[in-house]
Amino acid sequence: MSLYAAETRRLVKRRFTRYFTLGAVLVLAAIAIAMFATNQQIGPAQTADAKAQAHADYQRSLDEATAYKQKCVAAKGTPDASSYPSNCDDLGVPTEDNFEARWYLPPTFDFRKKFPDLVTTLAALLSVVGFVIGASFVGAEWSSGGMANLLLWRPQRLRVLCAKLLAFLVSLTSLTVLLSAAWTGIFTLVAKYRGTTDGMTAGAWKSLGLMEARGLALVVVAGALGFGLASIGRHTAMALGVAIGLVIVFQFGLGTALALAKVKFSQAYLIPLWIEAWMKQKFVVEDYNSCNFSGTNGCEPDTFTITWHMAGSALAIAFVVIVGAALWTIRRRDIT
Known part of the structure; x- marks a missing residue:
């Protein structure tokens, strides 16, 4: 050998x-x-689910922003006014573009x-x-x-x-x-x-x-x-x-x-x-x-x-x- x-x-x-x-x-x-x-x-089912989650998060954020803005307007002239911005119109609301469906897709x-x-x-x-x-x-x-x-x-x-x-x-x-x-x-x-x-x-x-x-x-x-x-x-x-x-x-x-x-x-x-x-x-x-x-x-x-x-x-x-x-x-x- x-x-x-x-x-x-x-x-x-x-x-x-x-x-x-x-x-x-x-x-x-x-x-x-x-x-x-x-x-x-990633297939059609995952894409559809991601779009649904994105829309649901958008809707939830929109509801929260709208409710907060309403509270701001209602607080004018009350002691709670100091907890909100002086101009309630400055409070922005989210748009659906802020919630892209691709962010909700599962890892691939x-x-x-x-x-x-x-x-x-x-x-x-x-x-x-x-x-x-x-x-x-x-x-x-x-x-x-x-x-x-x-x-x-x-x-x-x-x-x-x-x-x-x-x-x-x-x-x-x-x-x-x-x-x-x-x-x-x-x-x-x-x-x-x-x-x-x-x-x-x-x-x-x-x-x-x-x-x-x-x-x-x-x-x-x-x-x-x-x-x-x-x-x-x-x-x-x-x-x-x-x-x-x-x-x-x-x-x-x-x-x-x-x-x-x-x-x-x-x-x-x-x-x-x-x-x-x-x-x-x-x-x-x-x-x-x-x-x-x-x-x-x-x-x-x-x-x-x-x-x-x-x-x-x-x-x-x-x-x-x-x-x-x-x-x-x-x-x-x-x-x-």
Whole structure:
């Protein structure tokens, strides 16, 4: 059996891998069930009901406004007059245009509008799964002494680590592609029976496919980072500690400090915004401490756009630095 095949089998057979992946699948299933249960397909019956509710609310508001205006007129010259406007004619009454029927329609799943956010949800969840499983896969080998024993039989450090990394990333890619295809198919059915797929042209499907490809890249990079950090620290806790520290200390701490210091575009230092820019092609950060006055739009803040090219470059740099450091350390450090 080749080293790659052996490492793939080792990864798939691990109970942690199976249970953690199963947990992620159950979370995704819960999201899909909730979306199916909370949405409805809009038809003539729902439209008629919405119009009836809108008209009923309009009539109730009109009656209340008319009664209040009558009380205002009746209170003239009495002690209660101070509780009403001096000119009762200033009291307006609602019009039926203020109660649009579309506001009363039940929630419906518009595939084109809502599914992109669900693609981001899938990518974010699988990124966490990839990071944790990748860290555990190599971290457990180091902490248990399995890596040292393996290198006794295969004294080729780089080859062994690269085989582990390749087996993990190929398996993670396969899982992501499989779940992405199932995710798309499930919500296509949700839209068919609980919403609409209107507007899904060839261009829209192409854009969606590219977004899912960016999601796949995000998952692969997250998995490689977890693997690399655990390999550098030779323990799963190394990767998890870095992740927790990055979120709590760097993101919350630095974000709060920069906001208090009124640093321009302080939000641009937050990692989630870069991830959103990568998934949705761009994210516009606004500096509300600035004001560019316009005669038509009033006060407008300065803006800074994080593009998907910038976010992709950041992901590539992180991948190269962490994986490169893992390969360098296994080659240079003693195996103990």
